[in-house]
Structure formats: C-alpha cells, structure tokens
Amino acid sequence: MAKKKGGDYIAETLVREKIPYVFGVCGHGTVGLIDRLYDVKDEVQMISPRHEQTAVHMADAFFRVSHRVAATLTSTGPGSANQIMGLAVAQTDSSAILAITANVPTQQFNRGPFQELNLHHQADFNNVIRPVVKRSFQPTRVEMLPLAMRQACATMTTGRPGPVNLDIPYNLFQEEGDLAEEAVGSAFGVRRPGGSPDDVLATVDAILAAERPVLFVGHGMALSEGGPELTELARWMSIPVVSSPNGMGTLDMTDALSLGFIGRNGAYQANQAGRHADLVLAIGARFDDRSASSWQPGYSWNFPSTKLIHVDLDHAELTRNYTPDLAIQADARTFIRQVLTELANRAVGREPRLTSWLEQIDGWRKEWEAFVAPGFAAHQQPIRPERIVADCMKVLPDDAILSFDAGIHHNWFMQFWKARAPQNMLNSWGYSGMGFGPSAILGAKLAAPDRVCVSVCGDGGFTMVPHVLCTAVEYNIPVVWVVWNNFAWGAIRDLQYGYFDGREYGTAFYQGENSQPYNPDFAAWARAAGVEGFTVTRSEDFAGTLEAAIRMNRPVLIDVHVDADIRPPTTGSWALPPLQPKQPAFGTAWRPA
Structure with missing residues (x-):
C-alpha cells in the first residue's frame, strides 16, 4: 500500500x-x-x-x-x-x-x-x-x-x-x-443465473401444449442482450411477441410475429392476443399499469384464466402484480438458451405451428391497419401526429436511436413505431420524467457516435431543459431535436377533456387575455444557442427538413406544429381511481366465459 x-x-x-x-x-x-x-x-x-x-x-x-x-x-x-x-x-x-x-x-x-x-x-x-x-x-x-x-x-x-x-x-x-488497489467491481452481464432444470422442463411442456401462446418481453430482455435468442425461440415455435416500450426491438418489429406494444395505447392486435391467449410467457417484463390496462381483466390480460409463466432477474417483480402459475428467477437470455437447448434435446421440429392462432392475429392486425391508415396518408395543417411517425419511419435509418419524453407524442410512437433492434428506443417509462428525452439523446450520441440520434420531445418537456442546446454546441454533439409543438401539456389536457367535460385549466399554453396559443420560437431559440433551427407547419415539408438535418451532422432543432386535437386511438384502458376508466376507442374488452 x-x-x-x-x-x-x-x-x-x-x-x-x-x-x-x-x-x-x-x-x-x-x-x-x-x-x-x-x-x-x-x-x-x-x-x-x-x-x-x-x-x-x-x-x-x-x-x-x-x-x-x-x-x-x-x-x-x-x-x-x-x-x-x-x-x-x-x-x-x-x-x-x-x-x-x-x-x-x-x-x-x-x-x-x-x-x-x-x-x-x-x-x-x-x-x-x-x-x-x-x-x-x-x-x-x-x-x-x-x-x-x-x-x-x-x-x-x-x-x-x-x-x-x-x-x-x-x-x-x-x-x-x-x-490498496482494489480489483474491478463491475460485473454487468457476467453473472447470469438460469432457471432450475424442472422449471425449464415445465416451461417447454407448457409451450408445446398451448394453442394460443404469447411471449411478453420487457426491458430485461434488452438488458440481457437476448434478442437473438428471443428471435430464434419465437420463430422456432411460431409464438407471437408483445413488448413493453423498453423491450421494443428485441424482436425486429417488422417481423410478422411482432405484435407491438400492449396496454391503453398499444396496438389492437397486441391487446387482442393478450386477452385471448391461453399461455403468456413473460420474460424480463413487469406488468406495470400502462402495459396491463391497470390490471383490469379483459382489456390486456386475463389472468388467472390465462396461464402465466413469469421469468425475471428481480424476484420482487415475480408476484408484484400477478401471481404466476410458475415464477422463475433467471436472466432472460440464459433462460431462453435453456429452453432452446431443451427443444433441441426433444428434437422439436421447426415447421410452422399454431396456424389458426396466427391467422386470427393477422385478422386483428388488418382490422387495426385499415382503421388507422387514413390518418397516415392525410396532409393537413396543423400536421396530423401520424405524419410525424410515418415520416420518421421513412427517413431515419434502421439503426437510428430515438429518445422520448413523457407526453402525447410518446403515446403515438409507442403505438406505431417499429424498432428494428433493441436499445434504439429510449423511453422515460417507469418514472416518466419530463426532460429525459432532450437530455438523454446527448448521452446516446456519445455512446453511438456513428449513428443518427433524434429526440422527439414535447414542447413542454423541451422547455424544461433548453440548456441542452448549449451542451450540444460546446461538445460538438450532432443530434436532432424534433419538438412536438402542440401548444399544451397535451396528454393531461386530453385527460381533462375526457374526464371533466372539456373543462381545460392550466394545461394549454396561452398568452394574454385573448387566449392566443403561445410558445417561444423554438427555432430562433436554437439559433441563438448556435444550433441550426427550422420551423415546420406543413406536413409536406417535414420529411425533407428531417433529411436535411441529418445530413448536416451538427446539432439541429426542428419545431413541428402538430394538431393537438387528434388523439392516439386507445385499444386498452388506464385507470385513474376513483374516476371510471374509459372504454377503448377501438375494440372492446373480452373475458373468457
């Protein structure tokens, strides 16, 4: 020493x-x-x-x-x-x-x-x-x-x-x-406990016996870097996959087996599969209120009528919200590898399975796509929210990283974004902190300097941390902010409209006694900080502006004026006790007889 x-x-x-x-x-x-x-x-x-x-x-x-x-x-x-x-x-x-x-x-x-x-x-x-x-x-x-x-x-x-x-x-x-110089203490990804042999056998038995199985994966799947193993299991056994926002992309979301997010603002086919499943194998997911329709039976899940096998590294999650038929404390990737080994040991074939179940899900998907398609095709002023999602999907490369604040813009992306790989969609999910998205994108770019990094953030959330512009300029961090400008705390204003007869108070951004919508000129604010700034009010202009911003390879802000009166179509539910939960805008709850 x-x-x-x-x-x-x-x-x-x-x-x-x-x-x-x-x-x-x-x-x-x-x-x-x-x-x-x-x-x-x-x-x-x-x-x-x-x-x-x-x-x-x-x-x-x-x-x-x-x-x-x-x-x-x-x-x-x-x-x-x-x-x-x-x-x-x-x-x-x-x-x-x-x-x-x-x-x-x-x-x-x-x-x-x-x-x-x-x-x-x-x-x-x-x-x-x-x-x-x-x-x-x-x-x-x-x-x-x-x-x-x-x-x-x-x-x-x-x-x-x-x-x-x-x-x-x-x-x-x-x-x-x-x-004294101590040994290195960090151990991320090193200690990966697996399930017991009996639990692995029971899981494989349940998968083979199920007629309507669903895989539900969350952030634990991304943290374990188990995407390749998840993809192999899903395709081998023809099991559809539902994901939480932080689990998105662990199975390429353009894959036919990917059903998207589940819950109030989930995709219709995801909620339908969840409530009609006879087996749910949840891995690294915690059944929070927004991905479980506030635990109301029939909206996203139907436990205990549906059999549940829950796998998680954190024992506290295994009985927090549902009591599983089988609770397994294990690392996501390690456990799936054990299941794959057992399937190989049993010489289970890789031919297509569950044809009837997958056809039923495909029918639900087509109903949903037909319902939402008009909004994605429409050009109007203010810009329809779907156009922002659609043009981001069209312009951004497959490996682009997106970060989101809490807010209505995040609901739209949860519902319709198709992440091609894990760790590409950064969400403030559990605590839903505003300011996360505009700030986080700076750290994301430092972690992946060769990838396009875009923060899609609300006007309220960005205004909480506008100093991120200074940091990007000081340290030459070339990110893009897309400010979703709807002149309101939009998600909360929508709750006021839905629950309190439109008695809006304290949620819209107004100036003066004439109640004119107000926000700072975000593009001018950006330019004052040394960031390139653009304002987009026509939907026809957004894709080209985003393309130009990416080509600049410098900090850029795009102020996009979005229609605040178009809301994501709910397919599940969300409870704010003691208020009576709203029914889905598309589809209905279903419980087995």
Missing part, C-alpha cells in the same frame, strides 16, 4: 472500471476531485452540461445504448439534489450509473456548515437520495474509499442494474491514506 490522495484513488478507479465519461457540474465541494480528473482526462472525459438533471439523463442513456457505465459528479447540496428526478428515472428503468456526490467535510459534520443537511443526522444527503438508488455509500475516511467503490461498482451492475451513490465528504478528495 502507498500513501495516496482520495481524489487520485477515485480517478484511478474510474480508469480501472473503464468508465469513459463523467457527466458533472462543478461546485466548491468537487474542485478537489475535478483537479485529479484532469490527470486522467485522456481516459475519462468530463462533460459538463448546464444542469445536474441533464447530467444524469446523459449517463442513463449512455448505459441504455452501450451497456457501459458512466459516472455523474455533483457538488454539495443543491447540485446533488438537482439529480433526484434523473436518478428516479434511471432506477425505475434499470440503468446503472455511478452517482458521485460531494458532501461537507467530516471536520464540520453537524455544525451546520454551508449546504449541510443535519436536521435528523449529520451530513444527511444519503436519506435524500436513498429512495432513487440501489444503495448509497458514505465513506468518512480515505481508507474507506477502496471498499466503498468496489461495492458500489458491483452493486450497480449485479442483478437488476441501477444507479448507486457514493456520497463523499469533500475533504477526502485531498486527504491522503494508505490505499
């Missing part, structure tokens, strides 16, 4: 852990560590966005796209508090992030120094951050850093990934101690 400053040890550990970026905002508490990061800047680049929330969203997206961990760095007090929403998004959507926060020096604990929280415990930021991370560590001596960092790196990448926090009193960055 050798005497070493804590800041040096942290910087060297980031290099050892192969963490390529620190997304951080400086502060008095972090200057001692930033000075040490200067020495490793060729291996760990510090990127400083203009807000800590954006720093976390960038690290989140970097992990989602690359499955590599990035770190964040925030200073004592408000800077660290600013990242709470971003960490909540990362935690609920299972993104590993090493969130380093500075705290007051140990010499001043409980004396109420600048930015200390001490009402209940000294240097008490841990209790602020604890609900949104897997674990918060607070070493209070330099000698505690090696163990804390090793455990933090292992915790964030083992099992279900998620953010962890290292809350470090800032005197440790400059103080010295006897520090």
Whole structure:
C-alpha cells in the first residue's frame, strides 16, 4: 500500500472500471476531485452540461445504448439534489450509473456548515437520495474509499442494474491514506443465473401444449442482450411477441410475429392476443399499469384464466402484480438458451405451428391497419401526429436511436413505431420524467457516435431543459431535436377533456387575455444557442427538413406544429381511481366465459 490522495484513488478507479465519461457540474465541494480528473482526462472525459438533471439523463442513456457505465459528479447540496428526478428515472428503468456526490467535510459534520443537511443526522444527503438508488455509500475516511467503490461498482451492475451513490465528504478528495488497489467491481452481464432444470422442463411442456401462446418481453430482455435468442425461440415455435416500450426491438418489429406494444395505447392486435391467449410467457417484463390496462381483466390480460409463466432477474417483480402459475428467477437470455437447448434435446421440429392462432392475429392486425391508415396518408395543417411517425419511419435509418419524453407524442410512437433492434428506443417509462428525452439523446450520441440520434420531445418537456442546446454546441454533439409543438401539456389536457367535460385549466399554453396559443420560437431559440433551427407547419415539408438535418451532422432543432386535437386511438384502458376508466376507442374488452 502507498500513501495516496482520495481524489487520485477515485480517478484511478474510474480508469480501472473503464468508465469513459463523467457527466458533472462543478461546485466548491468537487474542485478537489475535478483537479485529479484532469490527470486522467485522456481516459475519462468530463462533460459538463448546464444542469445536474441533464447530467444524469446523459449517463442513463449512455448505459441504455452501450451497456457501459458512466459516472455523474455533483457538488454539495443543491447540485446533488438537482439529480433526484434523473436518478428516479434511471432506477425505475434499470440503468446503472455511478452517482458521485460531494458532501461537507467530516471536520464540520453537524455544525451546520454551508449546504449541510443535519436536521435528523449529520451530513444527511444519503436519506435524500436513498429512495432513487440501489444503495448509497458514505465513506468518512480515505481508507474507506477502496471498499466503498468496489461495492458500489458491483452493486450497480449485479442483478437488476441501477444507479448507486457514493456520497463523499469533500475533504477526502485531498486527504491522503494508505490505499490498496482494489480489483474491478463491475460485473454487468457476467453473472447470469438460469432457471432450475424442472422449471425449464415445465416451461417447454407448457409451450408445446398451448394453442394460443404469447411471449411478453420487457426491458430485461434488452438488458440481457437476448434478442437473438428471443428471435430464434419465437420463430422456432411460431409464438407471437408483445413488448413493453423498453423491450421494443428485441424482436425486429417488422417481423410478422411482432405484435407491438400492449396496454391503453398499444396496438389492437397486441391487446387482442393478450386477452385471448391461453399461455403468456413473460420474460424480463413487469406488468406495470400502462402495459396491463391497470390490471383490469379483459382489456390486456386475463389472468388467472390465462396461464402465466413469469421469468425475471428481480424476484420482487415475480408476484408484484400477478401471481404466476410458475415464477422463475433467471436472466432472460440464459433462460431462453435453456429452453432452446431443451427443444433441441426433444428434437422439436421447426415447421410452422399454431396456424389458426396466427391467422386470427393477422385478422386483428388488418382490422387495426385499415382503421388507422387514413390518418397516415392525410396532409393537413396543423400536421396530423401520424405524419410525424410515418415520416420518421421513412427517413431515419434502421439503426437510428430515438429518445422520448413523457407526453402525447410518446403515446403515438409507442403505438406505431417499429424498432428494428433493441436499445434504439429510449423511453422515460417507469418514472416518466419530463426532460429525459432532450437530455438523454446527448448521452446516446456519445455512446453511438456513428449513428443518427433524434429526440422527439414535447414542447413542454423541451422547455424544461433548453440548456441542452448549449451542451450540444460546446461538445460538438450532432443530434436532432424534433419538438412536438402542440401548444399544451397535451396528454393531461386530453385527460381533462375526457374526464371533466372539456373543462381545460392550466394545461394549454396561452398568452394574454385573448387566449392566443403561445410558445417561444423554438427555432430562433436554437439559433441563438448556435444550433441550426427550422420551423415546420406543413406536413409536406417535414420529411425533407428531417433529411436535411441529418445530413448536416451538427446539432439541429426542428419545431413541428402538430394538431393537438387528434388523439392516439386507445385499444386498452388506464385507470385513474376513483374516476371510471374509459372504454377503448377501438375494440372492446373480452373475458373468457
């Protein structure tokens, strides 16, 4: 062991852990560590966005796209508090992030120094951050850093990934101690538990016996990188696949076996298959309220009438919302490989199966496509939402990465986008944080610099984080923002229209007493920041503008004026208790007799 400053040890550990970026905002508490990061800047680049929330969203997206961990760095007090929403998004959507926060020096604990929280415990930021991370560590001596960092790196990448926090009193960055170099702690994708032999046998028996099976896959499938195995299983056994938004693309969504998203704003064929299935094999999916029509029987699923086999790495998900007939704690890819091996051992043929079931699903798909087709073909002002989805599908390459905020625009893309591969569609799903999409696309581009990266974001969400323009220009990150401008908090305004007789209040963007629709000139705002800006009000112009933006290979914003009065056609349901849930706009609920 050798005497070493804590800041040096942290910087060297980031290099050892192969963490390529620190997304951080400086502060008095972090200057001692930033000075040490200067020495490793060729291996760990510090990127400083203009807000800590954006720093976390960038690290989140970097992990989602690359499955590599990035770190964040925030200073004592408000800077660290600013990242709470971003960490909540990362935690609920299972993104590993090493969130380093500075705290007051140990010499001043409980004396109420600048930015200390001490009402209940000294240097008490841990209790602020604890609900949104897997674990918060607070070493209070330099000698505690090696163990804390090793455990933090292992915790964030083992099992279900998620953010962890290292809350470090800032005197440790400059103080010295006897520090031994610890082994690498990160273990993402290394520890992959499988199902028991009996569970694998029972699963294969159930698949072979089922007449109307469905595979339901979520983010766990993408995190396990099990797309090729999923595709082989689906095609071998002719099983249709329904996916959550974060599972989209694990089976190419242009494949006939891909039914799309399920739930209130799902595709009709997905909800029909879910409620008519006799077996659902759910892998790496958690049955949240929006993909389960708020657990109302007959709208998306019919458990317990339908047999459920639920496979997930996180044991807490296995009985959270439904009680499975068979619960299996396992990594998605490992488990599917076990199933494929058992099918091969039984010499199960690869000839087409389930013809009647697939024909029935194809009929539902054709009904749905006929119903929605007119909107995709229409040109009008303001622009129909379907045109934005259609032109993005026409213009963007198959490997383009899209990020979305929460909002009505996201509902349209969930319902109609066809992801060709996993990790191409970045959603703020579990916590639904606004500002995620415009910020995350920056981290996505750093993870995949050779791919087209586009943020489709609401006007409300973009206005929360407009400083992303500055970061893109400062660090030359060539992304495209498509601002879905409907002059409203559109998704919530639609709830007011649907549940409260159109009594809109506080959801439309108006200026002055004459109630004229108002938004800033987003394109001019972009140009003021050094970003190329365009405004599109005619649907005929959008595809060409998007093509030009991609060719520029620089930061570009497109302000698109979209009709706020055209809503995604619901095919499932969503409950806001105690309000009475609305019935689907297309199709009806169905329960077995």
